[in-house]
Amino acid sequence: MLINSDSGIMVEYNGKRIALDPKNATDADLVFVSHAHTDHMHRSSDIGKVLASKETLRIAEARGFKYHNASHEPHPMFEMIDSGHVLGSKALLIDDRILYTGDICTRDRAFLKGARLPRCDILIIESTYGRKHFRFPRIDDVIHRANMLIAEMYSKGLPVILMGYPLGKAQIITSLFRHWKPLYIHESVARMNSIYRELGIDLGDDDARVYSIKDSDSLKHGPWLMIAPKQGNNSTFVKAMKKHHNAITIAFTGWALTHWHSRFHDYTLPLSDHCDFYELVQVVNACKPNKIYTFHGFAEEFASHLREMGYDAEALGSKCSILDYV
Numbered sequence: 001m002l003i004n005s006d007s008g009i010m011v012e013y014n015g016k017r018i019a020l021d022p023k024n025a026t027d028a029d030l031v032f033v034s035h036a037h038t039d040h041m042h043r044s045s046d047i048g049k050v051l052a053s054k055e056t057l058r059i060a061e062a063r064g065f066k067y068h069n070a071s072h073e074p075h076p077m078f079e080m081i082d083s084g085h086v087l088g089s090k091a092l093l094i095d096d097r098i099l100y101t102g103d104i105c106t107r108d109r110a111f112l113k114g115a116r117l118p119r120c121d122i123l124i125i126e127s128t129y130g131r132k133h134f135r136f137p138r139i140d141d142v143i144h145r146a147n148m149l150i151a152e153m154y155s156k157g158l159p160v161i162l163m164g165y166p167l168g169k170a171q172i173i174t175s176l177f178r179h180w181k182p183l184y185i186h187e188s189v190a191r192m193n194s195i196y197r198e199l200g201i202d203l204g205d206d207d208a209r210v211y212s213i214k215d216s217d218s219l220k221h222g223p224w225l226m227i228a229p230k231q232g233n234n235s236t237f238v239k240a241m242k243k244h245h246n247a248i249t250i251a252f253t254g255w256a257l258t259h260w261h262s263r264f265h266d267y268t269l270p271l272s273d274h275c276d277f278y279e280l281v282q283v284v285n286a287c288k289p290n291k292i293y294t295f296h297g298f299a300e301e302f303a304s305h306l307r308e309m310g311y312d313a314e315a316l317g318s319k320c321s322i323l324d325y326v
C-alpha cells in the first residue's frame with residue numbers, strides 16, 4: 001500500500017511505524033536518521049525515539065540538532081549498515097527484509113570505505129544521480145587533475161580555494177590535498193574537521209591554519225591552498241578572495257558533469273559522495289530485491305530504467321509515502 005504523506009518515507013512493518021529521515025513531525029514509533037546532512041534531519045528535538053549512529057548523533061548535535069530520545073544501540077529488528085556517504089552515515093535493514101539506503105556511495109575515498117549492502121526483499125534506494133548521463137571518473141583521475149591544476153596555479157603565484165559541502169566533502173578534500181602548503185582551513189570547515197578528529201578520523205591537517213573571516217588580513221601573499229565551503233564566484237567571500245588575492249576556485253561535486261554547474265566556479269571536478277548511475281545499478285543487482293522504490297533526484301527515470309531491466313520498480317513522490325508491510 002502506498003499513501004502520500006508530508007513527513008517523509010514511512011514504513012509500516014509488523015504494526016510498527018518507522019519514519020525514514022523525516023523532515024516534518026511524525027507519529028512514528030521510530031525515527032531513523034541516516035546521516036547528519038540537514039536535508040535528512042528534523043529540527044525539533046522531540047520527534048520521539050530516534051535511531052542513528054553515534055557519529056551522526058554527535059555531528060547532528062554540533063549542527064544544532066539535539067534529540068532527546070536517541071539511541072545508537074544495536075536492535076534485533078533494525079540493523080544499521082555503513083552507507084559510505086559521510087562519516088557515520090548508515091543504511092537501515094529492517095528485519096532482514098527491507099533495506100533503506102539513505103544517501104549512498106560505494107567508492108572508497110580517502111578515509112571512507114564505500115558501502116557494501118546485503119541482499120533484501122524490498123529496496124528503498126536514493127537516485128540522486130539516477131540518469132545514464134552520470135558516470136563519474138575514477139577518483140585517482142580526479143585527484144590527479146586537481147593536483148595538476150593546483151601545481152599550475154602555484155607556478156603562477158596564485159592561491160587556490162578548494163570547495164565542497166562543509167560536512168563530508170570538505171573532510172575528504174582536506175585529507176586528499178593536505179600536502180599543499182601553506183594550508184588554510186575555512187573556519188566553518190575547521191569546526192567540522194575537529195569533530196571528525198574527535199570521532200577518531202585523522203585528517204592530517206594539524207599544521208593547517210584556521211581562516212577566520214574576521215581575520216582576513218592574516219592570509220599570506222603568494223600561493224596557498226584553502227579548504228572552504230562551496231559557494232559561487234559571485235559570493236561575497238569569493239569576490240573578496242579574487243579582489244585581494246587573485247584566488248582560483250575549484251569545486252568538487254557530482255554536478256560537475258552538468259553544463260549549468262560549471263559557471264559558478266573557475267573549475268568544477270566530479271568528486272561525489274553519492275553513487276553514479278552505474279553504481280546505483282550495481283547496488284540494485286547486488287541486493288537482488290523483489291520490489292524497489294526510488295527517491296531523490298532522478299527517481300522516475302531511474303525507476304523506469306530498472307523496469308526495463310526487468311525489476312518491479314517505482315518512484316516515490318516528492319512528498320513521499322507510506323509503505324505498508326505485514
Ligand SMILES: [Zn+2]
Pocket residue numbers: 035037085103
Ligand atoms: Zn547526504
Ligand SMILES: [Zn+2]
Pocket residue numbers: 037039040103
Ligand atoms: Zn541527501
